[in-house]
Amino acid sequence: xxxxxxxxxxxxxxxxxxxxxxxxxxxxxxxxxxxxxxxxxxxxxxxxxxxxxxxxxxxxxxxxxxxxxxxxxxxxxxxxxxxxxxxxxxxxxxxxxxxxxxxxxxxxxxxxxxxxxxxxxxxxxxxxxxxxxxxxxxxxxxxxxxxxxxxxxxxxxxxxxxxxxxxxxxxxxxxxxxxxxxxxxxxxxxxxxxxxxxxxxxxxxxxxxxxxxxxxxxxxxxxxxxxxxxxxxxxxxxxxxxxxxxxxx
Numbered sequence: 001x002x003x004x005x006x007x008x009x010x011x012x013x014x015x016x017x018x019x020x021x022x023x024x025x026x027x028x029x030x031x032x033x034x035x036x037x038x039x040x041x042x043x044x045x046x047x048x049x050x051x052x053x054x055x056x057x058x059x060x061x062x063x064x065x066x067x068x069x070x071x072x073x074x075x076x077x078x079x080x081x082x083x084x085x086x087x088x089x090x091x092x093x094x095x096x097x098x099x100x101x102x103x104x105x106x107x108x109x110x111x112x113x114x115x116x117x118x119x120x121x122x123x124x125x126x127x128x129x130x131x132x133x134x135x136x137x138x139x140x141x142x143x144x145x146x147x148x149x150x151x152x153x154x155x156x157x158x159x160x161x162x163x164x165x166x167x168x169x170x171x172x173x174x175x176x177x178x179x180x181x182x183x184x185x186x187x188x189x190x191x192x193x194x195x196x197x198x199x200x201x202x203x204x205x206x207x208x209x210x211x212x213x214x215x216x217x218x219x220x221x222x223x224x225x226x227x228x229x230x231x232x233x234x235x236x237x238x239x240x241x242x243x244x245x246x247x248x249x
Contacts, residue, residue, distance in 0.1 A: 009129070011125040011126060011130075012128075013127070017062060017127075018234070022231055022234065022235055023235075024139070025135075025137075025139035025140050026231050027127065029140060030235040030236055031121060033236070035116075036239075037239055038113050038242065039117075041112075043105055043109045048245050051245035052242060055241055055245075060123055063126065063127050065126050070123070073122050074119070081111055081114075084110050084111050134147055136224070139226070156201075163197055167190045167193060168190070
């Protein structure tokens with residue numbers, strides 16, 4: 001079953017802004033450096049996060065991204081945050097109200113770093129199509145094995161989702177209902193069938209590529225176009241300001 005739907009199109013928020021027009025390699029590099037600056041923030045120091053929030057807000061405003069949309073996309077980290085909430089209850093002797101102050105600081109730092117990492121990658125995904133992100137990684141000289149695997153993953157995600165939808169429909173036609181605990185076996189069977197079908201499809205794709213001359217290595221030519229110095233300077237301004245705030249604040 002083929003589809004003309006672009007991979008990752010549901011994450012993209014189309015607009016004609018300076019952020020959208022920026023070269024993908026610049027945005028990928030800026031995102032990685034910004035996340036690295038956030039990750040290096042010492043535990044117990046919380047003022048830098050206000051500075052990070054201001055930088056993210058400015059970039060989101062330049063890209064005309066709806067704030068509520070970015071905030072809704074943070075829902076994916078809720079299970080992770082629930083796990084982090086257990087830190088104040090373990091590891092250190094309780095100090096205040098049965099909670100460890102060190103644990104509270106560690107939990108807050110982890111939660112804030114994860115949140116700003118998701119916000120940064122959310123801005124990247126909202127302003128850059130997934131194929132262009134792969135192109136940006138290639139321009140940044142990321143090993144071609146990684147970019148090739150990522151490109152295939154992006155390309156065939158929709159195929160796997162379509163296969164999963166057919167499995168769900170078949171299970172529903174047979175009376176399966178994953179909302180109930182006793183149907184766990186049906187869900188596990190569907191996951192196993194999806195794995196087997198994905199493996200078989202991968203073999204067919206590889207044989208088709210091999211019959212067309214694929215020898216295990218992709219062409220060495222880079223895709224995309226080089227970015228100008230102005231584009232690099234504009235993109236790296238944000239992580240540079242984040243690093244400056246980390247040092248000064």
